[in-house]
Amino acid sequence: MLNSVDKERVIRVIVSNAVKSYANGFSTRHLAEVNNENGVINMKIHNVFIAALGAEIQYYSALARSLDSSLGNMLESMAISIAELNYTVSRHVEGILYKEQTDYIAELLEQYKRGINRTKSKMQQRNE
Structure with a gap:
Protein backbone atom coordinates (compact mmCIF):
# COMPACT_ATOMS: atom_id res chain seq x y z
CA MET A 1 0.00 0.00 0.00
CA LEU A 2 1.36 3.39 -0.97
CA ASN A 3 1.53 6.21 1.56
CA SER A 4 0.03 9.59 0.67
CA VAL A 5 3.35 11.11 -0.47
CA ASP A 6 4.06 8.14 -2.75
CA LYS A 7 0.49 8.26 -4.12
CA GLU A 8 0.89 11.94 -4.90
CA ARG A 9 4.12 11.22 -6.79
CA VAL A 10 2.48 8.38 -8.72
CA ILE A 11 -0.51 10.59 -9.56
CA ARG A 12 1.80 13.36 -10.79
CA VAL A 13 3.60 10.85 -13.03
CA ILE A 14 0.28 9.48 -14.34
CA VAL A 15 -0.97 12.99 -15.16
CA SER A 16 2.32 14.11 -16.70
CA ASN A 17 2.64 11.01 -18.87
CA ALA A 18 -1.00 11.11 -19.95
CA VAL A 19 -0.86 14.78 -20.97
CA LYS A 20 2.47 14.44 -22.82
CA SER A 21 1.36 11.29 -24.59
CA TYR A 22 -1.97 12.88 -25.51
CA ALA A 23 -0.38 16.05 -26.91
CA ASN A 24 2.21 14.15 -28.94
CA GLY A 25 -0.29 11.60 -30.22
CA PHE A 26 -2.95 14.16 -31.14
CA SER A 27 -0.50 16.34 -33.01
CA THR A 28 1.24 13.47 -34.80
CA ARG A 29 -2.01 11.78 -35.80
CA HIS A 30 -3.65 14.90 -37.19
CA LEU A 31 -0.58 16.09 -39.07
CA ALA A 32 -0.24 12.65 -40.63
CA GLU A 33 -3.92 12.62 -41.65
CA VAL A 34 -4.20 16.11 -43.17
CA ASN A 35 -4.42 14.77 -46.73
CA ASN A 36 -6.11 11.49 -45.80
CA GLU A 37 -9.74 11.56 -46.92
CA ASN A 38 -10.58 8.99 -44.23
CA GLY A 39 -8.60 10.75 -41.49
CA VAL A 40 -10.30 11.84 -38.27
CA ILE A 41 -10.52 15.54 -39.17
CA ASN A 42 -11.68 14.93 -42.73
CA MET A 43 -14.34 12.49 -41.52
CA LYS A 44 -15.68 15.08 -39.07
CA ILE A 45 -15.47 18.02 -41.48
CA HIS A 46 -18.63 17.13 -43.40
CA ASN A 47 -21.29 18.90 -41.37
CA VAL A 48 -23.97 20.61 -43.47
CA PHE A 49 -24.64 23.23 -40.80
CA ILE A 50 -20.99 24.23 -40.49
CA ALA A 51 -20.34 24.03 -44.25
CA ALA A 52 -22.30 27.24 -44.81
CA LEU A 53 -19.73 29.10 -42.69
CA GLY A 54 -16.81 28.32 -45.00
CA ALA A 55 -13.92 25.88 -45.29
CA GLU A 56 -11.78 27.41 -42.55
CA ILE A 57 -14.58 27.31 -39.97
CA GLN A 58 -15.41 23.79 -41.12
CA TYR A 59 -11.83 22.65 -40.52
CA TYR A 60 -11.46 24.28 -37.10
CA SER A 61 -14.87 23.02 -36.01
CA ALA A 62 -13.86 19.46 -36.93
CA LEU A 63 -10.51 19.93 -35.19
CA ALA A 64 -12.27 21.17 -32.04
CA ARG A 65 -14.68 18.21 -32.06
CA SER A 66 -11.80 15.80 -32.49
CA LEU A 67 -9.84 17.51 -29.72
CA ASP A 68 -12.86 17.41 -27.41
CA SER A 69 -13.50 13.74 -28.08
CA SER A 70 -9.91 12.57 -27.69
CA LEU A 71 -9.35 14.79 -24.65
CA GLY A 72 -12.35 13.17 -22.96
CA ASN A 73 -10.92 9.72 -23.69
CA MET A 74 -7.55 10.73 -22.25
CA LEU A 75 -9.13 12.15 -19.09
CA GLU A 76 -11.20 8.99 -18.62
CA SER A 77 -8.13 6.80 -18.98
CA MET A 78 -6.14 9.00 -16.59
CA ALA A 79 -8.96 8.97 -14.01
CA ILE A 80 -9.16 5.18 -14.19
CA SER A 81 -5.40 4.88 -13.67
CA ILE A 82 -5.62 7.13 -10.61
CA ALA A 83 -8.67 5.30 -9.24
CA GLU A 84 -6.83 1.99 -9.56
CA LEU A 85 -4.38 3.20 -6.90
CA ASN A 86 -7.14 2.80 -4.29
CA TYR A 87 -9.91 0.74 -5.85
CA THR A 88 -10.65 -2.25 -8.02
CA VAL A 89 -11.85 -0.71 -11.27
CA SER A 90 -14.08 -2.47 -13.77
CA ARG A 91 -14.99 -0.99 -17.12
CA HIS A 92 -17.85 -3.44 -17.60
CA VAL A 93 -20.60 -3.30 -15.02
CA GLU A 94 -23.76 -5.33 -15.32
Whole structure:
Protein backbone atom coordinates (compact mmCIF):
# COMPACT_ATOMS: atom_id res chain seq x y z
CA MET A 1 0.00 0.00 0.00
CA LEU A 2 1.36 3.39 -0.97
CA ASN A 3 1.53 6.21 1.56
CA SER A 4 0.03 9.59 0.67
CA VAL A 5 3.35 11.11 -0.47
CA ASP A 6 4.06 8.14 -2.75
CA LYS A 7 0.49 8.26 -4.12
CA GLU A 8 0.89 11.94 -4.90
CA ARG A 9 4.12 11.22 -6.79
CA VAL A 10 2.48 8.38 -8.72
CA ILE A 11 -0.51 10.59 -9.56
CA ARG A 12 1.80 13.36 -10.79
CA VAL A 13 3.60 10.85 -13.03
CA ILE A 14 0.28 9.48 -14.34
CA VAL A 15 -0.97 12.99 -15.16
CA SER A 16 2.32 14.11 -16.70
CA ASN A 17 2.64 11.01 -18.87
CA ALA A 18 -1.00 11.11 -19.95
CA VAL A 19 -0.86 14.78 -20.97
CA LYS A 20 2.47 14.44 -22.82
CA SER A 21 1.36 11.29 -24.59
CA TYR A 22 -1.97 12.88 -25.51
CA ALA A 23 -0.38 16.05 -26.91
CA ASN A 24 2.21 14.15 -28.94
CA GLY A 25 -0.29 11.60 -30.22
CA PHE A 26 -2.95 14.16 -31.14
CA SER A 27 -0.50 16.34 -33.01
CA THR A 28 1.24 13.47 -34.80
CA ARG A 29 -2.01 11.78 -35.80
CA HIS A 30 -3.65 14.90 -37.19
CA LEU A 31 -0.58 16.09 -39.07
CA ALA A 32 -0.24 12.65 -40.63
CA GLU A 33 -3.92 12.62 -41.65
CA VAL A 34 -4.20 16.11 -43.17
CA ASN A 35 -4.42 14.77 -46.73
CA ASN A 36 -6.11 11.49 -45.80
CA GLU A 37 -9.74 11.56 -46.92
CA ASN A 38 -10.58 8.99 -44.23
CA GLY A 39 -8.60 10.75 -41.49
CA VAL A 40 -10.30 11.84 -38.27
CA ILE A 41 -10.52 15.54 -39.17
CA ASN A 42 -11.68 14.93 -42.73
CA MET A 43 -14.34 12.49 -41.52
CA LYS A 44 -15.68 15.08 -39.07
CA ILE A 45 -15.47 18.02 -41.48
CA HIS A 46 -18.63 17.13 -43.40
CA ASN A 47 -21.29 18.90 -41.37
CA VAL A 48 -23.97 20.61 -43.47
CA PHE A 49 -24.64 23.23 -40.80
CA ILE A 50 -20.99 24.23 -40.49
CA ALA A 51 -20.34 24.03 -44.25
CA ALA A 52 -22.30 27.24 -44.81
CA LEU A 53 -19.73 29.10 -42.69
CA GLY A 54 -16.81 28.32 -45.00
CA ALA A 55 -13.92 25.88 -45.29
CA GLU A 56 -11.78 27.41 -42.55
CA ILE A 57 -14.58 27.31 -39.97
CA GLN A 58 -15.41 23.79 -41.12
CA TYR A 59 -11.83 22.65 -40.52
CA TYR A 60 -11.46 24.28 -37.10
CA SER A 61 -14.87 23.02 -36.01
CA ALA A 62 -13.86 19.46 -36.93
CA LEU A 63 -10.51 19.93 -35.19
CA ALA A 64 -12.27 21.17 -32.04
CA ARG A 65 -14.68 18.21 -32.06
CA SER A 66 -11.80 15.80 -32.49
CA LEU A 67 -9.84 17.51 -29.72
CA ASP A 68 -12.86 17.41 -27.41
CA SER A 69 -13.50 13.74 -28.08
CA SER A 70 -9.91 12.57 -27.69
CA LEU A 71 -9.35 14.79 -24.65
CA GLY A 72 -12.35 13.17 -22.96
CA ASN A 73 -10.92 9.72 -23.69
CA MET A 74 -7.55 10.73 -22.25
CA LEU A 75 -9.13 12.15 -19.09
CA GLU A 76 -11.20 8.99 -18.62
CA SER A 77 -8.13 6.80 -18.98
CA MET A 78 -6.14 9.00 -16.59
CA ALA A 79 -8.96 8.97 -14.01
CA ILE A 80 -9.16 5.18 -14.19
CA SER A 81 -5.40 4.88 -13.67
CA ILE A 82 -5.62 7.13 -10.61
CA ALA A 83 -8.67 5.30 -9.24
CA GLU A 84 -6.83 1.99 -9.56
CA LEU A 85 -4.38 3.20 -6.90
CA ASN A 86 -7.14 2.80 -4.29
CA TYR A 87 -9.91 0.74 -5.85
CA THR A 88 -10.65 -2.25 -8.02
CA VAL A 89 -11.85 -0.71 -11.27
CA SER A 90 -14.08 -2.47 -13.77
CA ARG A 91 -14.99 -0.99 -17.12
CA HIS A 92 -17.85 -3.44 -17.60
CA VAL A 93 -20.60 -3.30 -15.02
CA GLU A 94 -23.76 -5.33 -15.32
CA GLY A 95 -27.01 -4.85 -13.56
CA ILE A 96 -30.28 -3.01 -13.55
CA LEU A 97 -30.66 0.71 -12.94
CA TYR A 98 -33.92 1.34 -11.15
CA LYS A 99 -36.13 4.34 -11.91
CA GLU A 100 -35.15 5.97 -8.61
CA GLN A 101 -31.47 5.70 -9.56
CA THR A 102 -31.92 7.15 -13.04
CA ASP A 103 -34.09 9.93 -11.60
CA TYR A 104 -31.36 10.73 -9.08
CA ILE A 105 -28.70 10.74 -11.81
CA ALA A 106 -30.88 13.03 -13.94
CA GLU A 107 -31.32 15.36 -10.95
CA LEU A 108 -27.55 15.49 -10.37
CA LEU A 109 -26.90 16.23 -14.05
CA GLU A 110 -29.52 18.98 -14.06
CA GLN A 111 -28.03 20.54 -10.93
CA TYR A 112 -24.56 20.38 -12.47
CA LYS A 113 -25.85 22.03 -15.65
CA ARG A 114 -27.42 24.83 -13.61
CA GLY A 115 -24.37 25.26 -11.38
CA ILE A 116 -26.14 24.17 -8.20
CA ASN A 117 -23.82 22.89 -5.48
CA ARG A 118 -25.58 20.19 -3.43
CA THR A 119 -23.07 20.55 -0.58
CA LYS A 120 -24.17 24.13 0.10
CA SER A 121 -27.38 25.03 1.85
CA LYS A 122 -30.08 26.76 -0.19
CA MET A 123 -29.43 29.92 1.85
CA GLN A 124 -25.73 29.88 0.91
CA GLN A 125 -26.62 29.40 -2.75
CA ARG A 126 -29.06 32.34 -2.73
CA ASN A 127 -26.48 34.65 -1.14
CA GLU A 128 -23.92 34.07 -3.89
